[in-house]
Amino acid sequence: MILTLHRVAASTIPGAGKGLFVDAPVKAGRIIVAPDAINRVYRWEEVLAQPDPDAALASSVRWFEDRYTITPEWPDECYINHAFAASGLWHLGFVFAARDLDAGEEVTVDYRHLLREGEYEVFADAVTGQPIIGYSWEQSLATSTAQLAALLKGAEHTLTIEPRNSAR
Numbered sequence: 001m002i003l004t005l006h007r008v009a010a011s012t013i014p015g016a017g018k019g020l021f022v023d024a025p026v027k028a029g030r031i032i033v034a035p036d037a038i039n040r041v042y043r044w045e046e047v048l049a050q051p052d053p054d055a056a057l058a059s060s061v062r063w064f065e066d067r068y069t070i071t072p073e074w075p076d077e078c079y080i081n082h083a084f085a086a087s088g089l090w091h092l093g094f095v096f097a098a099r100d101l102d103a104g105e106e107v108t109v110d111y112r113h114l115l116r117e118g119e120y121e122v123f124a125d126a127v128t129g130q131p132i133i134g135y136s137w138e139q140s141l142a143t144s145t146a147q148l149a150a151l152l153k154g155a156e157h158t159l160t161i162e163p164r165n166s167a168r
Helices: 044-048 053-058 137-154
Strands: 006-010 018-022 031-033 060-064 067-070 088-091 094-097 106-109 120-124 131-133
Touching: 018 106, 044 053, 044 067, 053 060, 060 137, 088 137
Parallel strands: 088 106
Antiparallel strands: 006 018, 031 094, 060 067, 088 094, 120 131
């Protein structure tokens, strides 16, 4: 579920096809995408055992450990493209603004978080030409957690937690 005004249009990344763009400014640390309607996750072996494994691989995303979703219907979230210097931070299925984004900017994430450990993406990074190789689960979680902590510490956010009413 995309939590900001957005549109899908031609990507600014050479060869990427379509991309997802924010239509309103987004402050650093704000959630752009939150997971919803995840009906099933698959182990890697189950992804490969799908009736059309090529389509399953093209539409699979690692969410945690060795669990993936398969989304062949391509909702708007699927148009978020890869960049090593991404505008969004993937963390456990959420995409946070990695910096302040202006209206009209393309949302990108580092696909190394979405791929299986050691898996090579079928294309290279458009800016650096370097291969995109999946992180281990531990590396993905440690990296995205540290990046999110630094992002939230640096962002000017106020978190208000309402006390729960308790009947005693």
